[in-house]
Amino acid sequence: MKTFKVVISGVGGQGTLLASRLLAESAIKAGLQVKIGETYGMAQRGGPVMGHIQIGGEASNPQIRKAEADVLLGFEPSEAVRRGVTYLKDGGLALVNTRVTAPVEVISGMVSYPDLGRLMGLLGGVTDRVVAFDATGVAEEAGDPITTNIVMLGALTESGVLPFGEETVLGAVKDSLRPQFLELNLRAFELGKRAYVEAA
């Protein structure tokens, strides 16, 4: 198969690492090779985080070349634009959480957060397939904002672009998460699927 490429972007603490790990576990379940490259040095302290995921194919380096990602999974609007403009291929699918996480520059009043319409307009310069919704709001509805990553994963699964099906992803979720948090996460996954249908 042709290598399927996903770029995940967000802010430290949003659970992007778990999202990419779950995609990797799904790929293994589907019998596909997988490579993930991540940069998260000190990202827990509010810095940007990015993951590159390549499923199937023969690449030996996990980094995705510019404008070659099939999907952008953006956990925060400005971070979605930062990576989407660089890595998403022309016409690729951009899934974007619209909930803003303000950086310290904004909080302390050094700069203001850019206009959301203008930001998303930049993604529009790359693709018409932008699906944006308040994934953190959906996660709160599921019971805990920490499940934003599972909401995004549900939405991505529902989009139908993944080279494996929902059962595979759910299998990875069930194998990888602690049993006491499973019910909460399965709820988040379902709500994420619904949110995709509503927003697409």
Next chain:
Amino acid sequence: MSHPVALDKPGERVVLMGNEAIARGAIEGGITLASGYPGTPSSEIGNTFARVAKATGIHFEWSANEKVALEVAFGASMVGQRAICSMKHVGVNVALDILNPITLRGVKGGLVLVSTDDPSQHSSRTEQDNRWLGRHNDVPILEPSSPQEAKDLTKYALGLSERVKLPVMVRTVTRLSHMRSDVELGEIERLSREPAFDWDGFSYRVAGFDKLFRRHNERHGKIDAVQEINESSPFNALKLDGGEKIGVIGAGFAYTYVKDALEYLGVEDRVTWLKLATVHPIPERLVTRLLKSVDTVLIAEEVDPFIELHVKALAKDVNPGIKILGRMNGTLPREGELSHEIIDKAVAELTGVEVKAETRVELEETKNGLLFDRMLTMCAGCPHRSTLYALKKAVQAVKGDLMNVVVNGDIGCYGLAHAPPMEFEDTYFCMGASIGVSQGMQRFGVDTIAWIGDGTFFHAGIPALQNAVHNKSPIKIVVADNQAVAMTGFQTNPQMGRTATGERVEPIMIEDIARASGVKHVEVVDSYDLEATEEAFKRMLSHDGVAMVIARRECAMIAVRNMRPERPPIYYVDQDACVGCKMCLSSYGCPALMWNEDEKKASIDTTLCMGCTSCAQVCPVGAIHRRGEE
């Protein structure tokens, strides 16, 4: 659920991070002891051992620092055990003092030192290529190019070490340490060796001083033997049938950029290439075969021109006319990590093909004009922020101006004190240096504050503190004690009362060490009590000898984790009472605070707030309350 690293299922394919694969390789290689000191990008090696130590029957410890960690591993080797010791690149600087005698004396049980280098300084204050340190000490160095190879080479390194009686370095880079891919598990060797000190190999009493002392010559013999072994190492690969007289050498992880570029540009059939995993000592005959078959060679490696320099020396004898391209002649950047862009371009130029042109130049420019950097900051509720807020107020009150002290910081989350909005830190260098450099300044009347974390204090702060007392240097020390080694992912330190594998032990308290070291003025305060903390700092600043305040409060990330599944208490800004002065935002600046430009009022993001109460103490009009306690 058992960790894949502990699975006894040879042939099973699992997803492993490069660092986890190293841990797995060591377990497959029959280690009985692992040690290390946390530091990005090495920490997950030890984290993995901590999780699987009991299931796999090994001892794992986070040691006090890298030197101690390597000494512990060497001790195990001298009693015949296989051992591994992991650290980040700068950690090897600390461990160097013991590495040198180990290589001169040799090892008994296989001993592997893992150095995780950090090209482009993703999370380090320096870029350094530790292959020089290995070479400096005649340590054989292996560089894997994938998680699979990281596992296989680590296992192999243990056997090699034992065979040639030298410690072996496995060198990775951030991109490999933090890369995940499917890895096929191998057999776990169960050596079950009876521990026995190798008297003949290490004892002055038994073997005699003369036999053990001068061994530089013997070490050279060993490293030459490794070079011979490397000539036929299955971890190297040479493809000689390139159609043209163009060659590329890719060392370790840099090989992946080379391999992908050759395919991407469709020039696999035209280029002769060498994948090199045994980077020291270099298999000269193998490299010579490539050098003799090409007119031009490009050398791709991470950080320094380590291979390149050696190839230049070798070429003088075997192919003096060859053109050598790499980091020394400017074909590749002199520093920083490699990328597809860099290697694609170099290979394209070498083979005369076109690389795809950038199509989004304007869009990127617009984006960069619109976006902020997203600077690193302390987390919502971070106790260090509260400590710094109180410290600034105390310095202003006692010294008259914030610029009347030099704040010498140290390595850890609290090192972010230099960043907005706190901006109260002038220097930080290496583990424990805050206390040392402050003394040299204080000696000449320049007032200082040493700003050091609890973990870092144990690593290298103690000798510096005792130096201050002994040499009568009246420095002021603030210990930012969040009861965690937070920056690297919550490892243990001696004050925590439990070991890396969860065993309860007697905590060693920093205040006890300070008092036992002769510090007369030591106070412990709660960072979340801003007023009490400020008063303690004022007393410290007014004291005329060595004085220490330990600002202690558990890391906010751990506090939130321990609350789950409960959510923290909800704090809010009373919109009628808020006068819009922005004091909470500009002088405190917790990420959970938000500004509403339309209303000109502050508010609190309840998804981030963890209920520390500090902003309620900062608000000059008392507009911030806990829900239900108005």
